[in-house]
Amino acid sequence: MNEQYYQKLNETIYSSQLENGLLVQVLPKTGFHKTYAILTVDFGSIDRSFIPAGKEDIYTVPNGVAHFLEHKMFEKEDHDAFDLFGQLGADSNAFTSFTQTSYLFSATDHIHENLDVLLNFVQDPYFSAQTVQKEKGIIGQEIKMYDDDPNWRLYFGLLGNLYPQDPMHIDIAGSVESIEKITAEDLYTTYRTFYQPSNMNLFVVGNVDAQDTLKWIEQNQAAKKFEPATDPKSELVLNDETGKDVIPFRTLEMDVSRPKVMVGVRGLDPVETGRTGLKYRLAVELLLDILFDDTSDNYLRLYNNETIDDSFSYNFEMQRGFHFAYFSSDTNQPERFSDEIIAILEGAKQQIEAATSQFDNIKRAMLGRMISLLDSPEAIANHYSGKLFGGANLLDEITTLATIKIDDLYQIEKDFIQSQGISVYQVVPKRN
Amino acid sequence: MDFKLTDGVDLHVISTPQFKTNQILINFSTQQSKKNITARSLLADLLETSTHKYPTQTALARQMSSLFGAYVGTNVTRMGNLHTLRVRASFVNDQYAVAGLTDQIIDLLHEMIFHPLIDNDSFDEPTFTLQRNNLQSSIKALADDKQFYAGMQLRDLYFKDGSLLKIPSFGQLSDLPKLSAESLVTTYRDMVVNDRINIVVLGNVDEQHIAEEFSQFEFQPRSASFGPLFYQQTPIIEPKRKQQTQKLNQAKLNLAYQLPIYYQEKDYYASLVMNGILGGSPLSKLFVNVREKASLAYYASSQHNAFNGLFSIQTGIQSENRKQVERLIQDQVTAVMQGEFDSELLQEVKDGIVNQYETGLDISSNIVEQVLLDKITQSRTDTQILVQEIKAVTASDVVHVANQLRLQAVYYLNGDLN
Known part of the structure; x- marks a missing residue:
């Protein structure tokens, strides 16, 4: 475990890379009540073309898969991760950006159990045709809500000018049409490729002891089996790196x-x-x-x-x-x-x-x-x-x-x- | 520690080493009236734009920038029947900046409150005109946010004709032409002389020293006694309905209920739990049944204003599902009224409320807000009391509260793009 003290700012950060490649960082905050933990996957909406783990050919998923996956991670065959956090008095959430997907909770108590819930639900996928279909209505409404937001349209309109042929101009959630095409198989393929411990990091800040926290996380990870790490590649190849495609x-x-x-x-x-x-x-x-x-x-x-x-x-x-x-x-x-x-x-x-x-x-x-x-x-x-x-x-x-x-x-x-x-x-x- | 600076002017200082920033909130409150709401909103904008010593916003911004990027600004809000104008500062603690930074911030607050850009009984005319135009534009622009717009329409429908609560705390367009650079001087003087003032300071500070600094503010004694804090209105039997159509991808369905339960009064804690069960959390009936199970909406939630008794529910839906969603919402309300929720959900919602309160203690501006609320309502909130009160809420308390819900208004914003 590495320990780094920042004297001028009076903060110490502890970090450790686990055997399976997961990077863990802990910053204890004295006097704070809550603990905030966020597990981030280096994978976002622009990563739509990639070579699936164990395969050789490029695979392209419909727009909006990263965000769809984020929604579907919470739902399991016989329970919902929201409920598990709820039972532990924690608030939980998740968000997707162009290049990252993050899952988080904040709680004042049961930090060990909450960390287990966080790691377990993100590392245990369950997707079925039925649950995927059901989510389309919810995400469809999320997309339409943003479609009516002029500031959102302004932002993505500009991105459409700056990167007209690149995936940054596409709404992170995709479109009503593109999410209609998403299947459980797309989610599994994407999940296996990117949701590897070596492609994730966990950051914990708040009312915690660094040693204990690291020990809990190590124990949780040591009890699980992971496929050997591959290095997921989703290199963004710009349509025109000189920018001649920019729409003025x-x-x-x-x-x-x-x-x-x-x-x-x-x-x-x-x-x-x-x-x-x-x-x-x-x-x-x-x-x-x-x-x-x-x-x-x-x-x-x-x-x-x-x-x-x-x-x-x-x-x-x-x-x-x-x-x-x-x-x-x-x-x-x-x-x-x-x-x-x-x-x-x-x-x-x-x-x-x-x-x-x-x-x-x-x-x-x-x-x-x-x-x-x-x-x-x-x-x-x-x-x-x-x-x-x-x-x-x-x-x-x-x-x-x-x-x-x-x-x-x-x-x-x-x-x-x-x-x-x-x-x-x-x-x-x-x-x- | 509490200090009385003069009659009607109180200072509350909380010294804590928890944060690297300090917070100062100076709250001016008065009885709201038809005349003062928009005027005070514009006054707030003028006060944060310039002062005598810093006559342009650039001069003022440069001063804040030199104070380690301090935020010093104003805003308006309301609590029940009171209208409040706040001057707020948030800045790095001396320890991480320079010695004396807090004192310099207090000097700047003094300058903003006692030396606005007024000459010959008038605010600077060009500044006034510009800020009035800006307020007008920003009020108009609020209609571009459809979720906000639907919420405003619902409030307008819910509050009775002539009710001051129909006027938003930030003011209304029709008042703006009546205001002038001179009339706002009257508004300003009335506020500084007559408003009740609560100052809250939080951070790594010396309490006595802060009290000495603020004792130099030239506040005169004032009586500052107001009518009832909480707003009440008689419920109606038949709910009002209003429908509008705009070119939108998503329709908005909002419902207003009356729930005559008020901050820290009887049933208050049970009302927090009832809201959590009905629509105030991702575990709630509305979230689970309207969103997760029926897949009809992305958001479906409720909230209760414990100062005016308005309990509202909001959703964003497809227009063809309108009837189904409204029925489903009413079903959830009825279910809670009939006690159809399990003890597990009750416990989780209670834990969630305590968790939310405790995590709020890690946000300095939140603590300041809570202290102010306690002072204005003459109550006291702490973790122990809250945990006890929430713990004591039973399923039948929740049912009792839910049965006080009276549907008063339904607003529907139809989207016709599909």
Whole structure:
């Protein structure tokens, strides 16, 4: 068991890779009542084409399988995992992203038993034609709920512009049509390929003793038999890595009170994984704060001329195999919004120069916000991105942030912001 | 520790080493009226935009940024018949930032409360106009969120004509043209002079020192006594029904019941358990029967507002299933009324409520909220009391509570895209 103490932040994290390959990390929080545990599989919605475990040929599953699998893991032949957690007084949930699927619980008591329930239900699949069929109605309603959400449509509309031929533009849950095709066999094949202990990690934060917790998890795993680990490969091959397929502009009419617009920047630069990748991500976030956060002159100008309002937001997402930034606002001047945002992005070098005096402040603010996250067991555990950032946790992120200098931003700006990768998507009120 | 700063102004400080951040909540409460709800909502926006010392939002944002990314902001909400405006700060503890950070935050709060951007008895005119436009846009945009929209329509249908609770806590569009940069000064002064004020501070702080800092705030004594906190209305016999149609993929069916059980009053804890059994958890009747078994919805849940007595149920469905879903919902309500739930579910729901309360003690803003609630309702909540009270709830208590449900309104938002 490895133990790492972060003196400045006064936190200790314990980690261990079990014999079957499962990576376990424990961060005890003194004074806390709850324990939060999250078991993550390195497998998400974009992993739709892969070589099944023990096979040689590529297999492609219908869109939405990762999310469907997440729903169906809870239901067993004669019970439901929700009920087992319920009997132990725990709250449980799960979620699927582009590249990960996570199962979690939070509880104040019976932590050993709850950990067993978590590991057992995720490591014991049961799918039948009947239970798969039943889930289609529920997920169908989930998809339709999101179809009526203009912000969701805006986001996936933009992704459809940035990655028109790649799986990132497809709703994580798939479509009503695609989930109709999903079979129990698809779920088993996918499960066997990706749900191997060596492709998972378990993060436990809260009112626990690290030694005991590790011992419980080791005992649970030692009592089970697993197939020999294979290295599940689902390399994302982009349709066009130069980004010539980016669609510059599209618009959608919906029943909204006023236009919503989103500008996106697809990163066309290859980015290393590991700590270099982490530093890249943090530097882009600092860059975006310098250009657009509410301490910037740009923000005040756009706010005062009513190009943006309090709905303005921006974000940078970096996941396995792709990265992009987006900026959005409700606005009565959607063209002006996108013109202004693009002009700021394309003049980023001058913008950094002009905002040099703000850099330390902006970095300090980001540092403060990250330290605040240490009060949340969920935030600590959910921040972990596994192999993508070389096993860095939130504490490592805080340490890495301190090493970034303003000079790093100039290089990042040049690599990341390329006109070829810029696109605009609008959701506008229906014309009568 | 509690401190009385002056009549009607109380400070509550909770010193704990559990968190790396500190929280400050300054709560202004008053009796809501037809005139003050929208005005106070806009006032909240103005107070967090600028001050005399920081006359633009950029200047104010830069100050917060330099204070280690502190969040300092305002919002409005309501508790029964009270309207509350809150000024809230959340920031890193001195130990992880710099010595004196908490004091600097308190200075900033003082500046925001006592030195807003008012000159010659008027808020800064351009700021006022911009914030009024923004509030108007954001109220209009709420209708884009159909789940929220259906909930608002249901409330409007449930509350009687002329009831102040028909007006959302964030205000209504029709009031906005009546407000001016001058009228909001009156609203502001009325709030600072007459509102009841509760300040809650939580974090790794010295209680006496915090009390000294806040004793420098120039609050004058006030009587701050209000009418009843809880809202009540006479139930009607025949439920009101309303239906609208929009171009949507999913229809929304929402039901409103009256449940005249109030915070910390008789049957309160039993009402928490009843809600958990009916629709307040993934173990509940609605979740299991409408979603899991019948596969008719992704969400099907209930909640109870213990300050106004509104108990609501919401679902998102296919329009052709409307009748079936409504019947199924009513069946679940009837089942709970008739005690058709096993002792296992009862126990699990009770454990879940205790678990939820205890996990809430790990979220500093939650503790602050609970302290405020206790002070305003003059009650006391702690784990021991809660566990005892929840434990004591029996199946017949749940049945007794469920039998007080009176269906009052059904709102249906039809989606016609399918």
